[in-house]
Amino acid sequence: MNGSAASGSPAPMVEEATVEGTDAEFIAKVVAGDVTSFEPLVRKYQPRVFATARRYARRESEVEDIVQEVFLKAFRKLSGYRADAPFEHWLMRLTVRTCYDFLRSHQRNREFSFTDLSEAETHWLDRFAASPAEASETAAAARELVAHVLDKLSPATRLVLTLLELEDRSVKEIAALTGWSPTLVKVRAFRARGEMRKCLERLTREKKL
Amino acid sequence: MNLAELQRKLLAAARANPPTDTVPYAFEKRILARLAEAPVLDTWALWNRVLWRAAAPCVALCLTLSVWSYFAGSDATSPEVLAADLESAVLAPFDDLGDSW
Numbered sequence: 001m002n003g004s005a006a007s008g009s010p011a012p013m014v015e016e017a018t019v020e021g022t023d024a025e026f027i028a029k030v031v032a033g034d035v036t037s038f039e040p041l042v043r044k045y046q047p048r049v050f051a052t053a054r055r056y057a058r059r060e061s062e063v064e065d066i067v068q069e070v071f072l073k074a075f076r077k078l079s080g081y082r083a084d085a086p087f088e089h090w091l092m093r094l095t096v097r098t099c100y101d102f103l104r105s106h107q108r109n110r111e112f113s114f115t116d117l118s119e120a121e122t123h124w125l126d127r128f129a130a131s132p133a134e135a136s137e138t139a140a141a142a143r144e145l146v147a148h149v150l151d152k153l154s155p156a157t158r159l160v161l162t163l164l165e166l167e168d169r170s171v172k173e174i175a176a177l178t179g180w181s182p183t184l185v186k187v188r189a190f191r192a193r194g195e196m197r198k199c200l201e202r203l204t205r206e207k208k209l
Numbered sequence: 210m211n212l213a214e215l216q217r218k219l220l221a222a223a224r225a226n227p228p229t230d231t232v233p234y235a236f237e238k239r240i241l242a243r244l245a246e247a248p249v250l251d252t253w254a255l256w257n258r259v260l261w262r263a264a265a266p267c268v269a270l271c272l273t274l275s276v277w278s279y280f281a282g283s284d285a286t287s288p289e290v291l292a293a294d295l296e297s298a299v300l301a302p303f304d305d306l307g308d309s310w
Contacts (some may be wrong), residue, residue, distance in 0.1 A: 035241065035244055035245065036241070038240075038241065038244065039237050039238075039240075039241055042236075042237040042240050042241075043237045046232050046236055046237060047230035047231070047232055048230065050228075050229075050230050050231065050232055051227070051228050051229065051230035054228030054229065055228055064233065064236070067236070068239070068240060068243065071240045072240070072243060072244070072247075075244055128210075128215060128218065129210050132211055132214050132215070132218070135218060137218045137219075137221040137222040137225060138222065138225055138226075139222070142218065142219060142222035143222050143223070143226050145219060145222075146219040146220070146222050146223045147223075149219060150223070161220075165220045165223075165224070166220070166223050166224050166227075168224075193216075196216055197212055197213075197216060200212050200215055200216055200219075201212060204210050204212070204215075
């Protein structure tokens, strides 16, 4: 695994400043035509991009395709990067938008039905129905179940729920990442919770809980 | 069933298990290889290709208009009649002037 450059640093402030400086240098070289200078940037930021992509795609091949697309786009658009914000923010905006495009292009391929839930997931649901407090949220079955529920949601709903509920981002941050207005983010967040609730209603109806 | 509690538990389950940030071995090399094999964008070549693609429809449109004007002209009135029609259309407002004087 290629870890992030900022991890385990004895003098974080100094290293951070140096890293920012080198980012700018690498970007300038890439824009000037030196393709190999793009490699350190990829190496530094790919763990973060992989972690984000894994929130939206389950198969590892799909995750790799998303990350590859992110870095190819970043390379093509690098000349348009204005250094008024850190490179990482610019790259994460690109990542989130690429993930959203991925969700939109794959939304018709989600053919999983709630009747196909595994035995462990069904068991977890039964236990929750019997006694909600006893169904542990750290159980592997709960993780699988929530992944299936998220797969069922529309791309915008999934994106806003992931950013708001799973990554604990603010409305302002989500607006910056997605390019939506803060009002639109609030509206979509409201609808997203409703859509997830409807999805869970369907799940419980299908499983006769 | 308490759907609000189920929703809260499932979101908590997802929050408690963030995805890993592991990277496949030498992934950055793969990106660099893709960049190396990607064709360099040549604006002039792109423009050339667009012009060549546009040439065929332009020729087809030109021929269609030529054929149409040829056949439309054959059953229409002669140029003299067209000129007379044009003149009467242009002078039509002045025809009424005599009546008002």
